[in-house]
Amino acid sequence: MATYLYRIGRFAYRRKGTVLSIWLAVLVLFGVGAATLSGPTTDSFSIPGTPAQQAQDLLAERFPNAADPMGALNARFVFAAPDGQTLDEPQNKAAMNEVLAAARGIDRVTEAAKIDPAAATPEQQQGVLVDPVTADAGLVERMKAAAQQQGGTEESALADAAALSPLSADRTVGFVTVPFDGTFTDVDDTMREQIAAAADVGRDAGLNVQVSGTAAAEAEMPGGLTELIGIGVAAVVLALTFGSLVAAGLPLITAIIGVGIGSLGITIATGFADLSSMTPTLAIMIGLAVAIDYSLFIVSRFRHEITATADRAEAAGRAVGTAGSAVVFAGLTVIVALVALSVVGIPFLSAMGYAAAFTVFVAVLIAITLLPAILGLFGGKAFAGRLPGVKANDPEADSEKPGAAQRYIGWVTRKPLIPLVAGVLILGIAAVPALNLRLALPTEATGDPQTSSRQAYDLIDEAFGPGRNGPLLVVADARDADMSSPAAFGAVVQDLYEHDEVVNAQIVGVNEAGDTAQIMVTPRSGPSEAATMDLVADLRAGEADFNARTGISYGITGQTALEGDVSETLQSALVPYLAVVVGLAFILLMLVFRSILVPLTATLGFLLSVLATFGATVAIFQEGWGGLISNPQPLVSFMPIFLIGVVFGLAMDYQVFLVTRMREDYVHGATATEAVRTGFRHGARVVSAAAIIMISVFAAFVAEPNAFIKSIGFALAAAVFFDAFVVRMVIIPAVMALLGDKAWWLPKWLDRILPNVDVEGEKLTRELAATSERDTVHA
Known part of the structure; x- marks a missing residue:
């Protein structure tokens, strides 16, 4: 390998014009591709084959119009009344309605949500945006009526209504979820500004209004500054190492070109694959670090070789043949480790590994081809620009005087x-x-307490109980049940109540065929707590026995279960x-x-x-x-x-x-x-x-x-x-x-x-x- 790399280094040094032209063409080509072929990134962390994903797939099959909890686009406006007041009071109710009126004018709000409640037909009533007080009253009436028809008790009807109600028991906190068309990738600064402006209407009226949800996620500051800090420190270290501004700049030039090509390549890939929004940053982080280091090793060896031969092309060949061999092997180990992430079988993690591996691959190619060509371009001035007071050492030279x-x-x-x-x-x-x-x-739940989304989460947690932020969704399949569907679904609800961690369980939807039901389960603990995942594990553990007794199968899904399964899969x-x-x-x-x-x-x-x-x-x-x-x-x-x-x-x-x-x-x-x-x-x-x-x-x-x-x-x-x-x-x-x-x-x-x-x-x-x-x- 060293012999082949030696020839590559000599060729690149001597044919610098050809090599530089090729890399310039590659950079331009990737730039054009990124501008024309790029697509959106995603932040979905689903893993095919997990129990929650299987239940979600069944839900999508039996309920074609059901929303994907990991991909639904919405904004939840959470209202808290001033101290000593409730949301029932006329001025607070009026303030909430002003917020909702503003929300109806936000871009991409669904057509159903745009309808004014005063003009809605009876068929449209459940799809329009109404304040929590009005929604609570309507929900309680419907629950009582359903209980009377089905022979249930008023007590259970009120308990079910409380589990679904957007108004807290003390009537001081309420929320409204505003649905939007599209996915997370459709969110832009204009939408965020409109959502924030709607919330400000309520704040100006004296309410505490916080907003959470995928449509309201705070925009993160664009990258760039962090890379500049890292490059700045690298420049200082390189200058002190070589005692030369020119030599210090060579690894930086090649690293920036390599990272540029790598990031443009990843941008192109977004048009053909689902990549996380974090993937480009990770690739740049790793690519920048290894690119500077790889070039440093070769430049350092080149500095050493020119003390042994006056032929700089020969010195470049030897540097690439020796230090370049280590660079190729080191780069190969990084690439192998990153590509090996695919053996875990997690798509978004595999994509991160592939993207980072690509940037490392580019860094290696540039170090063994473009770098010697740039050395040839500078010729005898490769170590010019001496720094006053800094000795221009050969970093690899022997010294008669023992150093540290x-x-x-x-x-x-x-x-x-x-x-x-x-x-x-x-x-x-x-x-x-x-x-x-x-x-x-x-x-x-893990967000910064200073953000509106975290404050909205905390308000719901305190006013409604921890489980309200992370309900579970049970998908019950009664196709092979030994009893009629209504009785079968009731049996599932009764079985769920056998678990102490279940605060409420109720049927929230039955498909047209009447053989599959959605059952919402409110746990006692929050979505990020171990007790919630223990409950999920217990429910799944009891499903086989329940199925053997009744012929009914069920799966657990919802955002909490999906995220829990992802974490468990990764940990295992x-x-x-x-x-x-x-x-x-x-x-x-x-x-x-x-x-x-x-x-x-x-x-x-x-x-x-x-x-x-x-x-x-x-x-x-x-x-x-x-x-x-x-x-x-x-x-x-x-x-x-x-x-x-x-x-x-x-x-x-x-x-x-x-x-x-x-x-x-x-x-x-x-x-x-x-x-x-x-x-x-x-x-x-x-x-x-x-x-x-x-x-x-x-x-x-x-x-x-x-x-x-x-x-x-x-x-x-x-x-x-x-x-x-x-x-x-x-x-x-x-x-x-x-x-x-x-x-x-x-x-x-x-x-x-x-x-x-x-x-x-x-x-x-x-x-x-x-x-x-x-x-x-x-x-």
Whole structure:
């Protein structure tokens, strides 16, 4: 591989015009494609095949007009009367009607909701928007009438009415849900402004009006600033590393081009696939970090090679052949880890993995082709623009005077047990909070308390009870029942009431065939509480026995059940995916280092850094340690599994870049201890700079308003810190020093069957040496 990359590097340097033209054409082509082929993003987190999704599919089949709880577009206006008043009072009722009048004029409101109640026909009465007081009165009358017809009691009718009523028992809080045509992707700033203006009408009249729902979700600040912060820090680190403004700018130029092409490609993909709105940001975050690092490693090696040869094209070829080999392998590990997310079988997570993998793929291609072409464009000025007071060092050069890295690695190899134990203790202590890990999807319940949607949620919770924010929907199928449909559905309701956590259960709809019913269940606990999911599990556990006794089957769906199933599926996939990633890590590292113990220690180090990262993230974002987060909440359900994939790739990056230099010296005749020292000395400065850059890029995303992006930015920054500075620079050198020659042991039978990928460029070095010798003889 190193030989082919060497040729690519030389070609790109010499044919810089051709290579630059090709990449410019690619950038323009992707830009045109993004402008013409893009589509909307989505924030639906459904997973095919989950119990809740199966029940939802049955609901859609038997009730074709039923709304999808994960895709319905609406805005819920929640009204709270001033202290000492109720919503019944004339001035408050008038204020609510003014709000509803304004709401009828909002864009995309459904036709039924636009009808003025005063002009509505009897058939239209249930579809129009009326204030909570009027709606409550009508609901109670209908429930009483239905109870009389069906032989029910007035007490049960009032209980059912209370469970559906939009007016609280003390008549101080009420709500109206305004439906809209379209989906979440149709929401724009104009709609949000109109919804907010309608709410302001009620506030001006003295009511406390808060708004929640998919149509009223607060718009998040557009990205851009966080990327600039990360790039700014990277520029400073690169300038200090090379002592040159031009050299510092080269990795930034290639990274920006790579991220640009990657993000444009993802934009094109939105026209052909459903991608989450978070997918582009995640891809940019990862693509930017690895692109800068990969270019840094090659530029650093190029800086070293031009001290050994006056032919800059030759130096570029050698840099791409050696450091580029590590870049290709490191990029491959990241890509494999991200693509492997698809084995979990979760569509939106697979899409995130594919998108991020694409940006990493582009970053690798640019590092080994565009970067040497740009080096050729600058020629002898590649390291111009010297910074006053900053020495223009060769980051990989040997120094006669022992530096900090040389003194440090000397101490580590002399007393390896001390740093080994210290490193493991640090990571172990950091991992302790991970024992309390809780996962959930982002909802209004986990939103910022300062937002209107969260305040609306809290008003409903306090006035109606926690379960009102997250009702469950039972879909009862009586096609094979041993009794008539009405009796069958009544039996389901009675069975549901056997559970203490059920506050209310009532039939809210029967299909035209009369064989399927929708039964709304109000739980005692809120949608994000464990007791609610325990209730769902209990109901599902009892379904088989109930079906055996009655012939009636049922499933549980609704937004709460759907989100709970997504979280549970993600959590159950965590360990299998970790096993896949660990297995891949071991195999890939065995190919690179041709050793058993080096991959084993590297993999164990990866596990330690992952656990420490989970612990730190749980401590800050879930437990609220240090007060750094004003609204501690459970971690987003798919964050841990996504984090494992990314951290795996990044961990292998630093393992490859640092330990390949050790192996390079070892195979060239150095002792095991000498190889650790010289390899560390050559790679430590560049790896440190790369890690600081990556930490800065990821940490900058903590400023993003999105909870998932904020937590994943912190987690990735923490992961790089733990892995680069604790695992790869403390634990691994100590272990390598303890193992000595045994670190590079490989059974002969395994050595024969393993392909030689030559990441350290041993074959290339021999070929170049032979070529140089022939040239000397001919001269």
